[in-house]
Every structure is written in C-alpha cells, then in structure tokens.
Amino acid sequence: MRSLEFNDELNLVVMDEVLAKDIRTRMFDVDIAKxxxxxxxxxxxxxxxxxxxxxWI
Known part of the structure; x- marks a missing residue:
C-alpha cells in the first residue's frame, strides 16, 4: 500500500489477450529496455x- 501511495503506481487486470499484449509491448517492454x-x-x-x-509524516 505504501508503494502505491508514494510512487504513482497502478494495478490493472486485463482480460482481453490482444489488449494485454499491446499494453505489454508498448509500455512494459519499453521500460525494461531502458x-x-x-x-x-x-x-x-x-x-x-x-x-x-x-x-508519522
């Protein structure tokens, strides 16, 4: 929870395989390469x- 609160993270569940592959290709794979x-x-x-x-902060 702390990570989500301070790091602008997002959890996403994608049921559509085509959309999931597109998201992985355009976002995750680019981040991994960098x-x-x-x-x-x-x-x-x-x-x-x-x-x-x-x-306490």
Missing part, C-alpha cells in the same frame, strides 16, 4: 530515516 539490473542495494541513511519516520 532499465538496468540491480543485483543488490544497500539503503542510504536518508532512506532508512525516511522509512522509520514515514508512519
């Missing part, structure tokens, strides 16, 4: 503080 793999990540001090304080 992305880079992160094998591991250590949170920064600011990220840790943000996570601790976020319930």
């Amino acid at each position: 992305s880079r793999r992160i094998e591991s990540a250590e949170p920064s001090l600011c990220a840790m503080i943000d996570r601790l304080l976020s319930p």
Whole structure:
C-alpha cells in the first residue's frame, strides 16, 4: 500500500489477450529496455530515516 501511495503506481487486470499484449509491448517492454539490473542495494541513511519516520509524516 505504501508503494502505491508514494510512487504513482497502478494495478490493472486485463482480460482481453490482444489488449494485454499491446499494453505489454508498448509500455512494459519499453521500460525494461531502458532499465538496468540491480543485483543488490544497500539503503542510504536518508532512506532508512525516511522509512522509520514515514508512519508519522
């Protein structure tokens, strides 16, 4: 829930196979092509503080 609240995400269920393939091709595959793999990540001090304080902000 926190991710949806702060990251402008959208969950979508598509029942039409043609539309689902079109969405995947035009959106998801383009994003994947622009992305880079992160094998591991250590949170920064600011990220840790943000996570601790976020319930009260």
